[in-house]
Amino acid sequence: MTATAVNPSGQTPAEEQRAAAAPSSFPVEPDPGTRRLNTAKAIQEAIGSQMEQNPEVFVMGEDVGAYGGIFSSTTGLLDRFGAQRVIDTPISETAFIGMGIGAAVEGMRPVVELMFVDFFGVCMDQIYNHMAKIHYESGGNVRVPMVLMTATGGGYSDGAQHSQSLWGTFAHLPGMKVVVPSNPYDAKGLMTAAIASDDPVVYMFHKGVMGLPWMAKNKRSIGAVPEEDYLVPIGKARVARAGTDVTIVTLSLSVHHSLDVAEQLAGEGISVEVLDLRSVVPLDREAIVASAAKTGRVIVVDEDYQSFGLSGEIAATLLESPDARGAAFSRVCVPDVPIPYARELEYAVLPTHARIEAAVRAAVGA
Amino acid sequence: MTATAVNPSGQTPAEEQRAAAAPSSFPVEPDPGTRRLNTAKAIQEAIGSQMEQNPEVFVMGEDVGAYGGIFSSTTGLLDRFGAQRVIDTPISETAFIGMGIGAAVEGMRPVVELMFVDFFGVCMDQIYNHMAKIHYESGGNVRVPMVLMTATGGGYSDGAQHSQSLWGTFAHLPGMKVVVPSNPYDAKGLMTAAIASDDPVVYMFHKGVMGLPWMAKNKRSIGAVPEEDYLVPIGKARVARAGTDVTIVTLSLSVHHSLDVAEQLAGEGISVEVLDLRSVVPLDREAIVASAAKTGRVIVVDEDYQSFGLSGEIAATLLESPDARGAAFSRVCVPDVPIPYARELEYAVLPTHARIEAAVRAAVGA
Amino acid sequence: MTVQDTAVSASSLTVQERRELLRTMHLIRSFEEAILRDYHADKAPAWDIGAGLIPGEMHLSAGQEPVAAGICAHLTRDDAVTATHRPHHMAIAHGMDLDRLAAEIFGRETGLGKGRGGHMHLFDPDTHFSCSGIIAEGYPPALGQAFAFQRRQTDRIAVAVTGEGAANQGAFHESLNLAALWKLPVVFVVEDNDWGISVPRAASTAIASNADRAAAYGMPGIRVEGNDVEAIHAAAAEAVARARSGDGPTLLEIHTLRLWGHFEGDAQGYRPELSTVNEHDPIPAYQARLVADGVLSDEDAAALKEEAVARVDAAIGFAKNSPTPQPEEALRYVFVEGA
Amino acid sequence: MTVQDTAVSASSLTVQERRELLRTMHLIRSFEEAILRDYHADKAPAWDIGAGLIPGEMHLSAGQEPVAAGICAHLTRDDAVTATHRPHHMAIAHGMDLDRLAAEIFGRETGLGKGRGGHMHLFDPDTHFSCSGIIAEGYPPALGQAFAFQRRQTDRIAVAVTGEGAANQGAFHESLNLAALWKLPVVFVVEDNDWGISVPRAASTAIASNADRAAAYGMPGIRVEGNDVEAIHAAAAEAVARARSGDGPTLLEIHTLRLWGHFEGDAQGYRPELSTVNEHDPIPAYQARLVADGVLSDEDAAALKEEAVARVDAAIGFAKNSPTPQPEEALRYVFVEGA
Numbered sequence A, B: 001m002t003a004t005a006v007n008p009s010g011q012t013p014a015e016e017q018r019a020a021a022a023p024s025s026f027p028v029e030p031d032p033g034t035r036r037l038n039t040a041k042a043i044q045e046a047i048g049s050q051m052e053q054n055p056e057v058f059v060m061g062e063d064v065g066a067y068g069g070i071f072s073s074t075t076g077l078l079d080r081f082g083a084q085r086v087i088d089t090p091i092s093e094t095a096f097i098g099m100g101i102g103a104a105v106e107g108m109r110p111v112v113e114l115m116f117v118d119f120f121g122v123c124m125d126q127i128y129n130h131m132a133k134i135h136y137e138s139g140g141n142v143r144v145p146m147v148l149m150t151a152t153g154g155g156y157s158d159g160a161q162h163s164q165s166l167w168g169t170f171a172h173l174p175g176m177k178v179v180v181p182s183n184p185y186d187a188k189g190l191m192t193a194a195i196a197s198d199d200p201v202v203y204m205f206h207k208g209v210m211g212l213p214w215m216a217k218n219k220r221s222i223g224a225v226p227e228e229d230y231l232v233p234i235g236k237a238r239v240a241r242a243g244t245d246v247t248i249v250t251l252s253l254s255v256h257h258s259l260d261v262a263e264q265l266a267g268e269g270i271s272v273e274v275l276d277l278r279s280v281v282p283l284d285r286e287a288i289v290a291s292a293a294k295t296g297r298v299i300v301v302d303e304d305y306q307s308f309g310l311s312g313e314i315a316a317t318l319l320e321s322p323d324a325r326g327a328a329f330s331r332v333c334v335p336d337v338p339i340p341y342a343r344e345l346e347y348a349v350l351p352t353h354a355r356i357e358a359a360v361r362a363a364v365g366a
Numbered sequence C, D: 001m002t003v004q005d006t007a008v009s010a011s012s013l014t015v016q017e018r019r020e021l022l023r024t025m026h027l028i029r030s031f032e033e034a035i036l037r038d039y040h041a042d043k044a045p046a047w048d049i050g051a052g053l054i055p056g057e058m059h060l061s062a063g064q065e066p067v068a069a070g071i072c073a074h075l076t077r078d079d080a081v082t083a084t085h086r087p088h089h090m091a092i093a094h095g096m097d098l099d100r101l102a103a104e105i106f107g108r109e110t111g112l113g114k115g116r117g118g119h120m121h122l123f124d125p126d127t128h129f130s131c132s133g134i135i136a137e138g139y140p141p142a143l144g145q146a147f148a149f150q151r152r153q154t155d156r157i158a159v160a161v162t163g164e165g166a167a168n169q170g171a172f173h174e175s176l177n178l179a180a181l182w183k184l185p186v187v188f189v190v191e192d193n194d195w196g197i198s199v200p201r202a203a204s205t206a207i208a209s210n211a212d213r214a215a216a217y218g219m220p221g222i223r224v225e226g227n228d229v230e231a232i233h234a235a236a237a238e239a240v241a242r243a244r245s246g247d248g249p250t251l252l253e254i255h256t257l258r259l260w261g262h263f264e265g266d267a268q269g270y271r272p273e274l275s276t277v278n279e280h281d282p283i284p285a286y287q288a289r290l291v292a293d294g295v296l297s298d299e300d301a302a303a304l305k306e307e308a309v310a311r312v313d314a315a316i317g318f319a320k321n322s323p324t325p326q327p328e329e330a331l332r333y334v335f336v337e338g339a
């Protein structure tokens, strides 16, 4: 027996070519322009536009119709496309997510909503043993071009069963891409990319970035979004703010807290780089290493549980890179505890401004 | 808002006392003696002995009765204890795992078998949102003293839905302890500790360590096991072999492959320390750091998927420790791919002797 | 399946029993009204779900009091109840301590879960009460409580509650099958309030009554129409007796009414019958009936309500005056033993 | 529920149809016999599940051929079939390429899944066939295939198969409800072979027939006794016609027979009727009936079997002569696009 060298991209040259060619009809990260939308509207717009262009795209989930999605991800779509393409389901996640899989196998492009990611436990088999594995098990003969859209995150006292992030759980299991937009521009471009993708994509939006009228709003939950279709490539991080002293590797709502901290500390002469991962799978390890190599200090800010997840994987990425392995490392995550209900407790475990600030100061010794 | 200091053990002194006192009726890691059992028999013995001593202990799962458990974890128990206490269930994991939870809440001590860990997707909600969270959500008022026993691992071409390890998935989600014995002695002591524990414990045995007559056997799947009851403490790693040049941090079946490699390379003067984690939650970070500080080189050998799991958490543990952060780090895991069926492919992704050996040689530059 | 009709003409209940039913319903409603008030009190002007004395999602049970009162009248605190995301009415009818319930909802250290759980996660060893925010996932643990009661040769039972929307979830099916197979002492209750958030029952299943599903497991199924507390009481009497005597589970579907939104903040634009909902409030109707039957006077009824309001006020006061949890203690209670 | 009895006295099928049914059953059985032989051939002396030309768990379908033959006779390759951990009979009857099926089981690059899937994970776009090793989880994807067929206004249908043990899993319930609600063109098949590994049907559910569960969703349910291919054919005809004409799903439970162990290596010590199982083999019985009815001669029947064996031998030969996958390519096919 010999150690087997495995091709890390897992692709033949022909496949790489096809992949590069596939969704090139849409521009990649165009200028944002001046029109401003909140994240929810950006998502609705991306789905609506793809539905217009492709009759095989449809939306399915609980309360996605007349209600417009509990977090407004599908508002207005029922009126535009009718109940045949915007389908309210019974509370049967295994059945309707599996139905999305079967429809995708036959060439449709379902966008299926799992209302809260916390509910994955009732339907994970369809997601991780079927949606994510069929392409591989079929030796590449069967594709599952499906988007599984779901709401994540806490901060409004919804308790241990409705406040989790859990991207680490999905990312650990092979065969699905995992994207996590933090702002309206990325939300639209990533949704367009997800629907265009021939792979299953788990699209995780934090309730706190949607710009909902009934939830505390971050100023960045509204931003400039092009009217045309465009792609934000899956698997590419974004430097949300350039800096030189310390790198915050983060994603989703925590990007905003991190930017707030960076802005505040800039006044003290502390230069913080904020890297918005945007995708967890594929993870943009090059961007992480490049920033770590530059600043020499990495703080992971992650609203998912701390242990055995994203933050550890970033540590491994650093240690595995000759350029980044010497970087200082710390993390501001949710410790390994169910999310508590009471505000005082929940904000003790969330990656708050205060905890991030303290971590930056500790890192730079200020 | 201020950064909140959280007490890392999450315990008051009174609780720590009670915890220390609880299962002290059994000796801790006594001399193994000379009687030899395979791992399956060691597990049966632990469960049987606890059932004899405590009428509240019962066993439930698919084919645990007349069949004796698909991987022989419960052989003989039906004959000894009858169908009232060794209960074959319908194929309804959500219902019967949930039933275990309810029985535990009322003070019983169920040992519930999930036949393959790969099936977690049909019942994860009961496991992670209920079994694992009730104690916390109740503010400590309700305990769930339940053991969820399950088979893990591949190596015999059982394909992508029957060969996974997945301890990283369970460990990422707070509120359950996760133990992973590699040999008969630990298997008995950890099962006794798991049944004695007032916390929910996920007990994961690799099929390849059971010593089954119908599966390729590792020589260490049979070993010395005391006849009396004893505890292997949950959360304590074991130095399975002491060494000075490089540390292999590993668990479950990979312990044996690692020991094989260590024995082989000893002949060449390469001294390999093998640390058997035994528990994933709590993770014995002190033992990892101590060994890493000593050898300066860490290789994680893990049959679970590589990314966003155990191996990353060990990287973070190193980076967070002043003593260990300089250690060289590499990993031999299952890459992020569904486990392939064909033997040639499966053994290309498993952490084989050859891959471990190559990693050790690379680490020590030999 | 048996359908029991609203028109239970002459009551077979005692005056005392009927007053108790009304008293329970008033207590529940008063509690929900108080929570409603405090929930919305300090979220303005920009209504923020996470703000105020009571943050988070809030699912109130107004209109469904007859279910809780009618069923729990047959239970003692030794029986178990597992409820849903909409748990207050069942908790109160089952005798949960009102102070600790209120304190949990206000997120206080004196709450049932010391503020860790919140309104969807109420666990009370004293009344063997629990609930879950995950649809239908409260059913399986009830099996285990019933199993423990059965094994210990008691006549205690478990009552497991879900909504009609939950009846289409896999856990519902598995639980009923297991309970019937092992003749577990369970009463399965489906509260059919016609809606699962914005989705009407007819868009969730092709069948008219979930009680028809009982036959799929070999257990009796009863649907009770009319949201009438006495009809519910009568149906529950049978089901509870069956469970206590070792004859196994029953499925009870009760057609009830969601008087308010799915959760607070729900504008209910999807609900065509919205304008007439209040006409069907079961409490004034039952009160009027008792007055008409001479069971109590208008003054007695008013006193019952006042008494309920006073009890609730005391509980809310207790909650508001209780300490909030210490942030430093956020990690306590993950494990019993050290981790 | 309708129970259809074995005693279909005079056949309504043509001679050609009846010969086809027998031919299909012989082809399946010959295939399973060949796999059985090669599976065990090189695992001795110490029988090791992971060793040999065919490693891993192996669930063979001998005895259940009537189900596959009787149902798939009504399908074209444009219809979808989703099967279970015991999929070969359905795959073969539905017309899957035998070479590529065999090659997948032998883990070869020419297999349906290029050796990545294995015998429980067969995916064939040509026959819209798939299966799953997870109990009852093959049902939900079938809904989506049926949905796609419905939306494209074809008369194509999906057939979803599980065992009787699977009928107690949540996915079963959710899928039937959804299909009935949306009148999806699905035929749900439950193969009741009396056993779920070592657990008899009576220890899995309190009811005698899963067809009784159809009423819980508002669809017709039919149980076919006797493992008789013509009775199955007749029942399937109705169900398939209903689905094709837009009238929605049917639940078909077929009482069949597991002739061999749950998987290879299963000593079946738990099975009291073991010694008489072979007497109920449906293939000799059907062959004898066709001979008695003058549909074919003994020589014709022997020729059918020989033809089947020859076809299977060719497939096994193809598999054995095909290349094994390259270890370097283990990571290919995780994603279509780069990762």
Ligand SMILES: Cc1ncc(C[n+]2csc(CCOP(=O)(O)OP(=O)(O)O)c2C)c(N)n1
Binding pocket: A062, A091, A093, A115, A119, A122, C085, C086, C133, C134, C135, C162, C163, C164, C165, C166, C167, C191, C193, C195, C196, C197, C258, C262
């Ligand atoms: C598994 C799961 N899916 C979805 C939800 C979101 N959800 C919460 S309540 C609800 C509607 C429940 O309807 P029903 O069972 O009728 O109860 P009701 O709210 O009417 O009391 C839904 C879909 C959830 N909590 N859990």
Ligand SMILES: Cc1ncc(C[n+]2csc(CCOP(=O)(O)OP(=O)(O)O)c2C)c(N)n1
Binding pocket: B062, B091, B093, B115, B119, B122, D085, D086, D133, D134, D135, D162, D163, D164, D165, D166, D167, D191, D193, D195, D196, D197, D258, D262
């Ligand atoms: C969710 C899940 N639970 C358990 C298993 C293990 N398992 C494989 S086959 C089987 C028995 C299935 O019985 P049945 O549905 O009657 O099908 P049969 O094997 O009789 O064809 C079990 C329990 C599984 N594969 N998936």
Ligand SMILES: [Mg+2]
Binding pocket: C163, C164, C165, C191, C192, C193, C194, C195, C196, C197
């Ligand atoms: Mg409802």
Ligand SMILES: [Mg+2]
Binding pocket: D163, D164, D165, D191, D192, D193, D194, D195, D196, D197
């Ligand atoms: Mg069966």
